[in-house]
Amino acid sequence: QVQLVESGGGSVQAGGSLTLSCAASGPTYHSYSTYSNYCMGWFRQTPGKEREGVAVIYSGAGSTYYADSVKGRFTISQDNAKNTLYLQMNSLKPEDTAMYYCAFDGSNTCGTQPLQYQYRYWGQGTQVTVSS
DSSP states (O other): OOEEEEEOOEEEETTOOEEEEEEEESHHHHHHHHHSOEEEEEEEEOTTSOOEEEEEEETTTTEEEEOTTTTTTEEEEEETTTTEEEEEEOSOOGGGOEEEEEEEEEGGGOOSSOOGGGOOEEOOOEEEEEEO
């Protein structure tokens, strides 16, 4: 079992910043995070479109992935002591408007290109709206 709870979404003007948080819990999460490798990251989705991988942390490799559209503006990080994943979003653009979801799974399911089907565990999402 993995529980993921996102927070931090809201409405901002273009050029502004937001920080999303994802608090993780559950025995499966603690097992993976303590004894195995995992991938954990952020996806976003707008109505009528597929869920897009935005940023991911790969614990085994100690590496990160960023979508081209957010490179240089977004930063993913985690606080292992707090079991919390963050997404710092700077220089926000109207096209960043979406529902943002936190996702988690064991690293054996993760690909270097994050795709929705690779992740079994999802949060409920937090809305980010950027106005021009």
